[in-house]
Amino acid sequence: MKTALITGITGQDGLYLSELLHDKGYKVFGLVQGQNNPKGESLARTHPFVEILSGNLLDLSSLMRAVADSEPDEVYNLGAVSFVAYSWQNARLTSDVTGAGVLNMLEAVRFYRDRSGKDVRFYQASSSEMFGKVQQVPQCESTLLWPRSPYGVAKVYGHYMTINYRESYDMHASSGILFNHESPRRGPEFVTRKVSQAVARIHLGLQSGITLGNLDAKRDWGFAGDYVRAMWLMLQQDTADDYVIATGETHSIKELLDVAFDEVGVSDWERYVSTDPRFMRPAEVDLLIGDATKARKVLGWEPEVDFDSLIRMMVRHDLDVQTAAAAATNP
Numbered sequence: 465m466k467t468a469l470i471t472g473i474t475g476q477d478g479l480y481l482s483e484l485l486h487d488k489g490y491k492v493f494g495l496v497q498g499q500n501n502p503k504g505e506s507l508a509r510t511h512p513f514v515e516i517l518s519g520n521l522l523d524l525s526s527l528m529r530a531v532a533d534s535e536p537d538e539v540y541n542l543g544a545v546s547f548v549a550y551s552w553q554n555a556r557l558t559s560d561v562t563g564a565g566v567l568n569m570l571e572a573v574r575f576y577r578d579r580s581g582k583d584v585r586f587y588q589a590s591s592s593e594m595f596g597k598v599q600q601v602p603q604c605e606s607t608l609l610w611p612r613s614p615y616g617v618a619k620v621y622g623h624y625m626t627i628n629y630r631e632s633y634d635m636h637a638s639s640g641i642l643f644n645h646e647s648p649r650r651g652p653e654f655v656t657r658k659v660s661q662a663v664a665r666i667h668l669g670l671q672s673g674i675t676l677g678n679l680d681a682k683r684d685w686g687f688a689g690d691y692v693r694a695m696w697l698m699l700q701q702d703t704a705d706d707y708v709i710a711t712g713e714t715h716s717i718k719e720l721l722d723v724a725f726d727e728v729g730v731s732d733w734e735r736y737v738s739t740d741p742r743f744m745r746p747a748e749v750d751l752l753i754g755d756a757t758k759a760r761k762v763l764g765w766e767p768e769v770d771f772d773s774l775i776r777m778m779v780r781h782d783l784d785v786q787t788a789a790a791a792a793t794n795p
């Protein structure tokens with residue numbers, strides 16, 4: 465039986481990945497930070513097969529203990545301060561957790577590997593935010609990185625540190641440059657879920673409209689369940705490497721609104737949508753579209769859920785959730 469340790473296990477990707485690994489027969493450990501963390505309590509209820517370990521990416525000794533206790537074959541570093549807009553207000557915290565946290569995790573793995581002699585494989589969750597002000601369209605593994613947010617800068621640090629540990633210490637350390645990936649488990653601060661929740665609530669008469677930021681930004685959106693499969697495939701290769709994971713299609717926020725509102729039979733969504741500078745970013749990433757040719761060729765990875773099905777799946781999920789919540793408050 466193989467063993468995996470996942471940081472950021474309470475996030476969307478951590479949950480999907482833990483299920484994938486559990487189905488493959490892995491013993492799964494998950495790092496959860498803080499005392500009485502409600503997300504940890506919820507994880508224990510919904511994913512009882514995960515063994516929860518306490519630790520924090522800022523605290524190297526806690527990571528060394530987590531690695532020693534779990535004796536992992538594979539470590540997936542998904543933990544981060546991950547909301548881009550928040551990173552301008554919390555640039556130092558983001559740099560520490562999302563950037564230096566990667567170094568701490570790499571050190572903990574290297575220390576354990578050197579003492580145990582076990583070949584531990586490492587996955588780093590890099591991000592398309594690293595491309596920022598894009599220098600090439602579409603973006604691939606060799607595209608020059610030009611991050612546009614403190615979050616993007618921190619991810620670049622973690623990305624190059626992962627490559628550096630691979631080259632300096634012969635570690636099996638791979639980096640997945642994942643483009644935006646969404647699901648019904650996405651946090652409501654991200655634009656797809658903010659829209660799917662609002663559309664469901666507007667349809668049910670629970671909310672009158674939605675206020676957004678830049679409607680012209682374009683993203684390459686895939687399904688998180690497809691993307692965690694790519695993470696696992698990277699660690700099954702003989703050689704560690706970096707891979708772009710993307711659908712190769714890009715859509716604007718306006719197109720997202722077209723599909724989401726269409727799912728509830730609304731075509732003139734403009735009457736429900738307003739914009740507010742509050743949701744604009746000091747520096748925007750205007751266009752992302754990934755070229756995942758390498759992942760397709762080397763890993764044999766293909767996305768299964770397309771943009772249209774993804775957004776409709778999220779709206780339908782939120783219709784169910786909101787209907788149940790409304791029924792519970794007005795029985």
Ligand code: GDR
Pocket residue numbers: 546547548549590591592593642643644645653654655656658675676677678679681682683717743744745748749
């Ligand atoms: P992103 O995701 O920043 O790409 O990072 P997000 O969904 O927050 O924004 C996508 C685009 O939508 C525009 N936008 C809005 N965004 C939010 N959150 N709220 C709004 O009201 C709104 N209006 C317009 C944004 O300006 C942006 O252009 C995500 C995160 O998951 C990162 O952690 C991850 O690394 C990358 O995807 C890949």
